[in-house]
Amino acid sequence: MKLGILWSAVAIAGAATMLSGTPARAEKSDKGITVVLAVELDSLDPCDTQPAQNANVVRGNIFESLTHVSPVNGKVEPLLADSWKQTSDKTWEFKLKKGVKFHDGTDFNAAAAAANIMRTQGGSNFPGLACLNSGQIPTPVTAEAVDDLTLKVTTTVVDPILPLRLSYVDIGDLVSQTKPEKVVNPVGTGPYKFVSRKQGDAVKLTRFDGYWGTAPQIKDVTYIVRKEASVRASMVETGEAQIALSIQAQDATDDDRTVTFKDNRIFVMRPMTFKEPFKDPRVRQALSYAIDRDTIVPAILGITGAPYYQMLGPQVNAYIPDYDASGAMKYDPAKAKELIAAAKADGHAVDTPFDIVTRPDILPDGGELVQAIAQNLREVGLQANIKSMENTAWREFLRQPFPPEQPPTLQMISHDNTSGDASFSFPKYITCKGINSAICNPEIDKLVAAADVAAGDERDQLYRKAAEILYKDGGFIGIAEQIRLIMLGEGVNYKANPLSGLEVRIADVQLN
Numbered sequence: 162m163k164l165g166i167l168w169s170a171v172a173i174a175g176a177a178t179m180l181s182g183t184p185a186r187a188e189k190s191d192k193g194i195t196v197v198l199a200v201e202l203d204s205l206d207p208c209d210t211q212p213a214q215n216a217n218v219v220r221g222n223i224f225e226s227l228t229h230v231s232p233v234n235g236k237v238e239p240l241l242a243d244s245w246k247q248t249s250d251k252t253w254e255f256k257l258k259k260g261v262k263f264h265d266g267t268d269f270n271a272a273a274a275a276a277n278i279m280r281t282q283g284g285s286n287f288p289g290l291a292c293l294n295s296g297q298i299p300t301p302v303t304a305e306a307v308d309d310l311t312l313k314v315t316t317t318v319v320d321p322i323l324p325l326r327l328s329y330v331d332i333g334d335l336v337s338q339t340k341p342e343k344v345v346n347p348v349g350t351g352p353y354k355f356v357s358r359k360q361g362d363a364v365k366l367t368r369f370d371g372y373w374g375t376a377p378q379i380k381d382v383t384y385i386v387r388k389e390a391s392v393r394a395s396m397v398e399t400g401e402a403q404i405a406l407s408i409q410a411q412d413a414t415d416d417d418r419t420v421t422f423k424d425n426r427i428f429v430m431r432p433m434t435f436k437e438p439f440k441d442p443r444v445r446q447a448l449s450y451a452i453d454r455d456t457i458v459p460a461i462l463g464i465t466g467a468p469y470y471q472m473l474g475p476q477v478n479a480y481i482p483d484y485d486a487s488g489a490m491k492y493d494p495a496k497a498k499e500l501i502a503a504a505k506a507d508g509h510a511v512d513t514p515f516d517i518v519t520r521p522d523i524l525p526d527g528g529e530l531v532q533a534i535a536q537n538l539r540e541v542g543l544q545a546n547i548k549s550m551e552n553t554a555w556r557e558f559l560r561q562p563f564p565p566e567q568p569p570t571l572q573m574i575s576h577d578n579t580s581g582d583a584s585f586s587f588p589k590y591i592t593c594k595g596i597n598s599a600i601c602n603p604e605i606d607k608l609v610a611a612a613d614v615a616a617g618d619e620r621d622q623l624y625r626k627a628a629e630i631l632y633k634d635g636g637f638i639g640i641a642e643q644i645r646l647i648m649l650g651e652g653v654n655y656k657a658n659p660l661s662g663l664e665v666r667i668a669d670v671q672l673n
Contacts, residue, residue: 187671189368193381194403194653194670197393199522200552201386205358206344207333208280208292213577213663214552215293217406218364218384221666223264224331224349227255227274227312228324232658235476235581237324241269241332241350242312250319255312255327261373263334264354271306276338278304278314278330287341296589296596297329299613321616322582329585352377352668361386366667377668390525394648403650403672406665409525410463410646418649421464424662425474426577426643428466428524430534431590434600434636436569437510438543443500444511445635448571449490450497451541457533458641461526466641471632472576472586474642476659479583479624481632490632497541514544519573520555524643531573534640545571560596572599575643579660583624584613591631600636 200214210220227242245255261269280287281295282302302323303315316323334348347355352374353366364384368377385402387393393405394412413419432439432448439445454468470485505511519531531547538545548570558570578586587609593601605627612623631637645662649655652673655665 187378189376189380190378190672191380192672193383194379194650194667194672195383195385195396195401196404196406196665196667197396197402198384198386199388199390199393199407201361202364202384203553204293204343205347205355205364206292207277207331207338207347207349208290208294209343210331211293211297211329216663217665218366219347219349220331220664221351221668222353222366222382222664223347223351223355224333225351226328226331227257228328230325230328230580230660232660237328240328241274242324242327245324251316253314253316253323254307255314257310257312258373259310261350262371263350264348264369264371265334266371267334267336268309269332269350270309270335271312272309273335273338274312274332275304275306276335277332278302278327280338281330290341290343294329294331297585298326299584299588319614321614321620322584325580325582326584328580352666353382356381375668378671379667382667388522397648397650400650403653404655404665404670405648407522407525408646408648410465412648413464413646414648418651418653420647420649420655420657422645422647422657422659422661423474423642424577424645424659425476425579426575426645426662427469427472427474427639428527428530428641428643429472429574429576430638430640431572431574431597431599432635432638433515433563433570433572435563437513438504438515439569439571439635441504441507441509441511442634443504444509444543445638446490446633447497447500447541447543448538448635449638450493450500451543452534452537452638452640453492454640455492457530457537461530461533462524462641462643463526465525465644465646467644469639469642471628471639472590472637473578473583473628476581477578477583477586478581478621479587479628481625481628484632490638494537494541501542511542512544513569514546515569515571516546516548517573518555518558518570519547519549520552521549522552523573524575525646527573527575530641561594561598563599570599577662579663583609583628587624587627588613591627591636600631600634602630602634602636605630605634605636 202215202218207224210216229238229240242255301317337344352372354369356365358364366382368380390409394408396402397405458468535545589595590597592606608627654671
């Protein structure tokens with residue numbers, strides 16, 4: 162996805178193309194399906210749709226956004242907004258779609274859109290609200306209704322990709338977005354409406370007959386969670402479920418019931434640079450030299466992964482085209498030992514034990530891969546221990562502020578960026594004040610800040626320079642590019658796309 166494609170779609174006032182590549186609809190039926198997930202969602206709030214475990218259920222099903230990134234060509238397309246234009250350097254005007262209803266029968270309008278945007282900004286009106294989508298708009302904005310179908314958004318800095326950012330702001334009903342409490346009974350504009358949730362058991366949705374777009378074929382969908390990939394696959398084989406997400410290579414079928422896709426998801430390591438043994442960049446560089454990606458990644462992940470050395474995928478504008486081919490940071494255990502010894506000679510406590518913080522569901526076969534990584538690190542003299550935990554606890558280690566008593570960590574992260582723009586990754590992951598950052602390099606901060614307000618080739622070049630410094634500094638270490646697998650039941654048709662890791666729109670699923 163070339164960012165230049167995005168610029169043409171952003172700069173023009175939202176060309177009126179709808180989601181491309183969607184198959185022709187079959188007649189509505191009374192049939193339902195069951196989707197089996199790897200991780201239970203932890204929020205039904207439209208402000209919490211960034212994590213995949215939430216997005217897989219609600220995004221594109223219950224909730225929709227003003228704009229959408231096409232999974233076919235990467236363009237920013239209209240969704241709940243019909244068109245948009247930039248009226249000044251810091252002001253945008255959006256014309257909204259007419260006749261759209263929320264699931265409770267109330268009108269979708271500019272007031273509702275503004276409330277959802279403002280809720281991502283937090284502040285005194287929403288005390289204690291932890292909005293997981295807040296990082297998608299990194300600098301403050303003000304959204305206000307001009308009239309029922311005209312929305313004005315004012316930014317505090319020049320933001321040339323605001324329409325792209327708003328594709329990550331899902332829209333819930335107006336009443337729920339004016340309260341500080343989390344939404345537990347979600348009301349959106351999507352093709353499916355919420356029926357019920359029994360925590361630890363199932364989430365149920367049903368077709369919304371008042372949907373403004375084309376009616377989906379399938380009437381009901383039930384989401385259940387099974388943590389073991391083999392169990393998810395076997396449920397589809399036996400007909401207990403019709404779709405299984407995140408299956409393993411060994412469970413894949415050799416026919417079209419197993420579909421593969423890439424979603425720019427990279428398996429990476431993030432060292433805690435503020436504590437030993439990772440304070441010295443030489444030790445962080447040694448982490449990369451110590452890991453034999455070319456052996457362990459194919460052996461363990463098979464068709465679901467390939468060796469990789471960067472943080473972001475090739476469709477993102479911070480990707481460095483020749484970096485992997487250059488051999489930089491490739492497996493060289495002797496070099497790793499040399500760097501560690503040099504840091505030790507300069508007084509760094511390289512023998513300090515640290516925890517590799519991971520999750521059982523981090524990726525299919527992730528546990529075995531993490532064990533292999535830990536063994537590689539021990540072989541060069543580092544004191545690595547594995548600490549596997551559930552998602553909620555894992556996230557506490559991911560985010561600032563880090564408690565002073567927290568031991569040094571090497572965090573395993575499965576990071577995706579489907580937007581094509583590094584602003585959805587770099588500000589929160591690699592800047593000094595980034596919520597998920599464990600590194601502080603003023604030079605990186607300066608480049609990221611300049612890139613965030615630049616456009617075109619200048620923006621791309623600035624992000625690439627920041628990436629070069631990041632990898633040289635050892636702030637993030639790429640391990641594998643992930644290839645995702647979905648299993649479909651007999652008679653189930655679904656064409657996976659680069660967004661399928663984040664949202665599986667049931668409206669795009671058809672039954673024979």
